[in-house]
Structures are given as C-alpha cells and as structure tokens.
Amino acid sequence: MRWSRTFIPTLKETPSDAEVASHRLMLRAGMLRKLSSGIYCHLPLGQRVIQKVERIVREELARIGAEELLLPVLHPAELWQETRRWDIYGPELMRLTDRHDRQFALGPTHEEVITDVVRGEVRSYRQLPLNLYQIQTKFRDEIRPRFGVLRSREFIMKDAYSFHADEASLGEAYDAYREAYSRIFARCGLDFRAVLADSGAIGGAVSEEFMVLASSGESEVLSCCSCGYAATSEKAAAGALASANAGAGGAQAGAVGEASGQRDGQRDLRRVDTPGKTSAAEVAEFLGVPVARTLKTLVYVADGTPVFVMVRGDREVNEAKLFGHLQAATVRLATPEEIRSETGGPLGFSGPVGLPGMPRILADPNLRGARGSVVGANAADAHLTGMDLERDVPQAEFVDLLQVAAGDPCPRCGASLESSRGIEVGQIFKLGDKYSKAMGATFLDESGAQRTLIMGCYGIGITRTVAAAIEQHHDERGIRWPPAIAPMQVEVVPLAARDPAPMRVGEELYEGLMERGWEVLLDDRDERPGVKFADADLIGIPFRLVVGERGLKNGMVELRADAGRGDAETLPVDGAVATLDARLRQAMGRA
RNA sequence: CGGGGUGUAGCGCAGCCCGGUAGCGCACCUGAAUGGGGUUCAGGUGGUCGCAGGUUCAAAUCCUGUCACCCCGACCA
Numbered sequence: 001m002r003w004s005r006t007f008i009p010t011l012k013e014t015p016s017d018a019e020v021a022s023h024r025l026m027l028r029a030g031m032l033r034k035l036s037s038g039i040y041c042h043l044p045l046g047q048r049v050i051q052k053v054e055r056i057v058r059e060e061l062a063r064i065g066a067e068e069l070l071l072p073v074l075h076p077a078e079l080w081q082e083t084r085r086w087d088i089y090g091p092e093l094m095r096l097t098d099r100h101d102r103q104f105a106l107g108p109t110h111e112e113v114i115t116d117v118v119r120g121e122v123r124s125y126r127q128l129p130l131n132l133y134q135i136q137t138k139f140r141d142e143i144r145p146r147f148g149v150l151r152s153r154e155f156i157m158k159d160a161y162s163f164h165a166d167e168a169s170l171g172e173a174y175d176a177y178r179e180a181y182s183r184i185f186a187r188c189g190l191d192f193r194a195v196l197a198d199s200g201a202i203g204g205a206v207s208e209e210f211m212v213l214a215s216s217g218e219s220e221v222l223s224c225c226s227c228g229y230a231a232t233s234e235k236a237a238a239g240a241l242a243s244a245n246a247g248a249g250g251a252q253a254g255a256v257g258e259a260s261g262q263r264d265g266q267r268d269l270r271r272v273d274t275p276g277k278t279s280a281a282e283v284a285e286f287l288g289v290p291v292a293r294t295l296k297t298l299v300y301v302a303d304g305t306p307v308f309v310m311v312r313g314d315r316e317v318n319e320a321k322l323f324g325h326l327q328a329a330t331v332r333l334a335t336p337e338e339i340r341s342e343t344g345g346p347l348g349f350s351g352p353v354g355l356p357g358m359p360r361i362l363a364d365p366n367l368r369g370a371r372g373s374v375v376g377a378n379a380a381d382a383h384l385t386g387m388d389l390e391r392d393v394p395q396a397e398f399v400d401l402l403q404v405a406a407g408d409p410c411p412r413c414g415a416s417l418e419s420s421r422g423i424e425v426g427q428i429f430k431l432g433d434k435y436s437k438a439m440g441a442t443f444l445d446e447s448g449a450q451r452t453l454i455m456g457c458y459g460i461g462i463t464r465t466v467a468a469a470i471e472q473h474h475d476e477r478g479i480r481w482p483p484a485i486a487p488m489q490v491e492v493v494p495l496a497a498r499d500p501a502p503m504r505v506g507e508e509l510y511e512g513l514m515e516r517g518w519e520v521l522l523d524d525r526d527e528r529p530g531v532k533f534a535d536a537d538l539i540g541i542p543f544r545l546v547v548g549e550r551g552l553k554n555g556m557v558e559l560r561a562d563a564g565r566g567d568a569e570t571l572p573v574d575g576a577v578a579t580l581d582a583r584l585r586q587a588m589g590r591a
Numbered sequence: 592c593g594g595g596g597u598g599u600a601g602c603g604c605a606g607c608c609c610g611g612u613a614g615c616g617c618a619c620c621u622g623a624a625u626g627g628g629g630u631u632c633a634g635g636u637g638g639u640c641g642c643a644g645g646u647u648c649a650a651a652u653c654c655u656g657u658c659a660c661c662c663c664g665a666c667c668a
Contacts (some may be wrong), residue, residue: 006613009601011602011618012602012618012629013602013603013616013617013618014602014603015602015603016603016604016659017660017662018604019662034660036659036660037659037660037661123617143592143665144662146662244592278668279667279668280667280668296667297668298666298667298668299668309667311667315667316667317667319667333666333667333668335666336666336668339668346668347666347668348668349668350668376668382660403667437608495626495627496626497625497626497627498626499626512621516656525593527629528625528626528628528629528630529626529627529628529629530626530627530628530629530630531628531629531630532627532628532629533627533629534629535629537628546627548626548627549626549627550627551627
C-alpha cells in the first residue's frame with residue numbers, strides 16, 4: 001500500500017468531541033469518521049484492523065468446531081413478540097415499519113432469529129449439539145452513545161449460539177467458548193480477565209464477561225486479590241457486612257447484633273419528627289445516629305404490583321439483582337403519586353412499618369437481625385426509630401439486592417474487594433431453555449420423548465475490541481498496535497530529498513517485503529521527515545524501516561520495532577528484507 | 592426524558608451583547624527555498640453563518656420555531 005494512493009486522512013488537531021484515547025486516536029489516525037450520533041464509518045485502516053480481529057475470531061472458533069452463518073439485520077416483530085422481548089427490550093430496540101405497515105426491528109442480538117432457524121430444522125438429538133456463529137452489524141438505539149466505538153449504536157459483533165440436548169453438553173460448549181475467548185483476546189494483545197456477570201436482558205443462569213482492564217471502561221469490576229473472585233458490579237456478591245446495630249459499638253459488632261440484642265430488642269418503635277429530611281444521610285445526621293443504622297425503603301413497581309425494597313441507609317440497591325429476582329417484564333421505581341397511594345406518605349419518608357395491605361417486602365440479608373433501626377414513617381416529615389425488622393416487619397423476604405462496593409468482604413474468602421474499571425469485550429451465557437421454550441424449539445430424545453433445546457450464547461464486540469486494544473496500546477504520540485491486529489506489519493519511510501536514492505531503495509524494500517507476504521505501507525508522499533515520522537507514530541504500524549540519505553551513504557537502513565518507539569537498529573540494505581522477514585515471523589508467531 | 596451547551600470553510604475557533612458587504616490558525620492548491628521529528632516565504636481556492644419563518648432600509652448578529660450534535664443527569668426516598 002502506497003500512502004499517496006490510499007485513504008489515510010490523519011488529523012493533526014484533535015476533534016473536540018473525542019473524550020477517550022481510542023476515539024481520539026481512531027479519528028486522528030484516519031481509521032474512523034462519524035456519520036451520525038453513535039454511527040461510524042470505518043476507513044481503510046480501521047477496516048483492516050477489524051478484519052484482523054475477525055480473522056483471529058474465525059480461526060479460534062473453527063478450532064472449537066463452530067460454524068459460520070449469516071443472519072438478517074431486519075427482524076419481523078412477530079419473532080420478538082414470541083419471546084415478549086418486543087415489549088421487554090425497551091427503546092434500545094430500533095423499530096421500523098415497512099411500506100405494508102409491517103413492523104420490524106433492527107437486530108440488537110439474534111437469539112430469536114437463530115432459534116427460529118433451528119426449530120425449523122432440528123428434529124432429533126442426533127442433530128445435536130449445534131454450534132453456529134456470525135459476524136455481523138448490530139444495532140442498539142443507545143440512550144447516550146459516547147466514547148466513539150466503545151459505546152456506539154451501530155457496531156460489529158460476533159455472536160454465537162449453541163444448541164444442546166442436555167446441560168452437560170451445554171457445559172462443554174460453554175467451557176470451550178471460555179477457552180476460545182481467552183485465546184482470542186490474548187492473541188489480540190489484550191490484558192483481560194473473565195469475571196462473573198449478570199445475564200441481564202439476554203437471560204440465563206450462568207454468565208461471564210471478558211473485561212479489558214482500562215480506566216476508560218464503563219463497567220465496574222469487583223475483585224478479590226486474595227482468592228481471585230471477580231465479578232461485575234451488577235453481579236458481585238459480598239460476605240456479611242459488619243453490623244451497625246444500636247449500642248453495639250457501631251461497626252464493631254461482629255455477631256450481627258446478637259450481643260446487643262437483649263437491650264435493643266426491647267426498644268419500642270418511636271415516631272420522631274424529621275422535617276424535610278428525606279435522604280438517609282440527612283436523617284442520620286439530624287438524629288445523630290450512624291447512617292448505617294437508617295434503613296432505606298424503596299418502592300418499585302413490578303408489572304403493576306408494588307414491591308418494597310430495603311437496604312442499609314448508607315448502601316444502594318442493585319437493580320440488576322432486583323430485576324433478576326423479580327423476573328417481571330417491567331420493573332421501575334414508583335412515581336411520587338404511587339408512593340403516596342401505596343404508603344400514605346410522600347416520597348422520602350417511606351418505611352416498611354404499617355403499610356396498608358400486605359405488600360411484598362424484600363430486604364437485604366445484611367438487615368437480618370437489625371434492631372434499633374431508623375425507617376421512614378410513611379408520613380411527611382417523620383421517621384420511626386427503634387425498629388426491629390424481624391419483629392416489626394415479619395413478612396420481609398431476605399434477598400441479596402446489595403450493590404457491592406470496594407472494601408466489602410469477598411463472598412468466598414472474606415478479604416476486602418477491590419474495584420476497577422473494564423471494557424466489556426465479550427460475554428458468554430448459559431441460556432438454558434429461555435428462548436427455545438418460548439419459541440417451541442424442541443427435539444426428540446433417544447426415547448422418543450419431545451424435549452426443549454438447551455441453549456448457550458456467546459458474543460464478542462469486534463469494534464469494541466479494536467477500541468479496547470487502542471486503550472491499552474497507545475502513548476501521547478499515537479497508537480502502538482499489537483502486531484497480530486495491526487493494520488499492516490511494516491511501514492517503509494523513505495526520507496525523500498532531492499536525492500532520489502532513498503525513495504528508490506524504499507521501493508525495493510517495499511516490493512521485497514510484499515513478495516514475502518507481508519502487508520507493507522510505503523510512505524511515498526513528498527513530505528518532510530517530521531510529517532512522516534509524526535504520522536507513522538500516530539498510525540502505529542509495528543515495524544518501521546527508515547531509508548534516508550544519511551544511512552544510505554554507508555549502505556544502511558534503520559529499523560525500529562514497537563511502532564517506531566524502539567531503539568534504532570541499523571541494517572545493511574542488502575540483508576534488510578531477510579532480516580526483517582525473520583523478525584516479523586517471530587513477532588507474528590509464524591514459524 | 593430533564594438540565595446545560597454548541598451549530599460560522601475539511602478541522603479548531605473568533606465575530607453575535609452593541610444589526611451595516613464574514614475573519615483567524617491548521618489543512619488544501621500554485622510557485623520558490625528547505626530536506627532525519629509536524630520547516631519557511633509568497634500567492635491562491637473554499638462559507639446559502641444548521642434549517643424555516645419573523646422584525647428591520649439592512650440579520651451570522653435581534654425574536655419565534657425547528658433540526659442536529661456534544662456534555663451532565665435520569666429518580667437510591
């Protein structure tokens with residue numbers, strides 16, 4: 001590829017709306033241009049990187065016996081209505097209508113379509129397991145696209161689906177995918193880890209996400225450096241928190257209030273005025289008690305039914321856990337009007353005591369045994385003190401709904417959890433029969449009995465993986481591509497002066513390297529050295545061969561590895577192609 | 592969806608309060624010099640001032656509407 005004849009529009013200035021390194025560099029390196037909010041054009045250099053990642057994905061999936069197919073972008077509404085996701089998925093599902101007034105969606109994921117295909121063809125356990133994938137453009141109408149290709153509306157995804165006769169077979173595929181994903185991300189040069197994840201809107205029981213550790217990541221990971229436990233913040237569990245019961249020395253009371261129970265358990269509920277104090281922190285300060293001894297009571301509405309949710313005043317509810325537990329089509333916080341009609345009081349003063357009817361109350365397990373607690377009185381400007389949850393709210397169900405935070409005890413070993421940020425580049429799910437059951441995808445087993453297919457699904461964000469690689473491999477000068485996914489392996493930089501020799505030698509090296517099968521960029525532009533070097537630093541091709549008058553006088557050219565950041569190594573012109581060929585084989589892992 | 596902001600040349604911006612023939616830097620084109628880290632000089636190309644309506648002798652500028660984009664937030668009682 002000759003620079004003068006290709007399309008690599010680099011930018012000297014940084015576009016003002018690019019906030020993260022990958023976005024900024026993809027724009028500046030001429031890989032990417034925005035067409036519309038969250039919608040991007042991938043220019044030749046960007047497309048090359050995408051193809052590199054796709055190739056690695058294809059190679060590794062071939063190793064585990066997955067077969068590639070291609071599914072449509074446009075999905076008929078009826079298919080999504082079968083699984084109720086037409087209603088559940090929400091506004092992220094981009095809907096449109098055709099000329100006959102039929103409704104469609106742009107596919108954000110393809111469980112419905114693949115299940116439809118498979119249910120039409122698979123009749124027997126003899127046809128199982130099936131392991132299919134595609135690499136295709138997905139569309140999700142993100143509420144707020146940002147960070148370039150890290151959170152865009154249109155993106156390229158590899159999505160795979162497996163179909164099984166039983167759980168054991170699903171487990172084998174799931175494990176194979178976990179291994180394949182680890183190889184894929186390692187080959188892409190990423191520092192990543194697999195963490196336990198919530199299965200969210202996709203569904204299923206078991207899921208792991210592959211996280212690329214990066215400060216710009218939008219996902220929070222909680223991990224234990226003592227035992228290796230790691231989970232997304234949506235999924236993370238914690239060991240028992242230190243008790244905060246009254247008279248127990250605050251956080252010192254290890255036995256969840258048992259020691260102090262005699263004393264505090266006898267305390268009566270007492271109504272106190274808390275004018276205008278709606279938040280747990282304000283109430284605690286006003287009453288002079290630790291925030292941890294106040295209890296928040298949140299009112300949610302799940303498919304039209306109110307559900308009260310309680311956590312400690314200083315903690316937050318994990319809605320992913322709540323949604324997962326309730327298994328409702330829609331879960332949302334109640335409006336102020338609904339709060340008034342369900343509790344009798346205004347927003348900000350809700351509590352679990354004296355609620356009309358017998359509403360469902362879910363409480364964080366850390367509240368088991370809570371005594372001497374402060375809760376809302378379901379009346380304006382009033383709270384109750386001295387509450388004993390098990391005495392005063394006997395119907396409370398204890399369910400883990402806690403948003404775990406850094407410093408909480410590890411659920412496995414009790415050590416302190418740490419928080420870090422990551423970019424989710426892949427996720428694997430054991431779906432079970434969620435889709436196959438809803439869509440009637442069945443097969444006949446050995447005994448002739450009709451059974452529902454067991455499914456798994458496995459995604460990799462291709463474009464996001466590219467951005468994540470840049471997040472991890474760049475410096476102030478530009479991108480430093482890992483060789484396996486670099487758009488090209490070598491950039492030949494002749495420093496053209498009046499003397500035609502550097503360009504002539506550059507051409508020879510360029511031809512020679514291409515003959516050996518390498519992808520080479522020849523910077524044949526009539527630009528000054530500074531411009532060429534700056535652009536080379538920016539686009540980050542792993543190996544750089546500089547041909548200048550200075551070296552040629554002694555028959556030498558200059559080689560720099562690590563996208564030009566490495567030390568210069570002078571090579572005789574004659575052996576340069578062979579030497580570089582050997583170095584490239586080594587770097588690319590080709591024997 | 593709520594709040595804030597911005598739309599003026601390919602990119603980054605000024606001009607807008609205080610209406611009067613649209614400007615700067617980079618990029619681009621031409622020429623010359625230069626030639627190992629974004630060089631220099633000279634000359635040039637390029638803009639219905641997001642769109643629509645209104646006020647006015649006159650609108651990038653004032654008013655109304657609209658669209659797009661960006662940032663923050665989206666209910667933790």
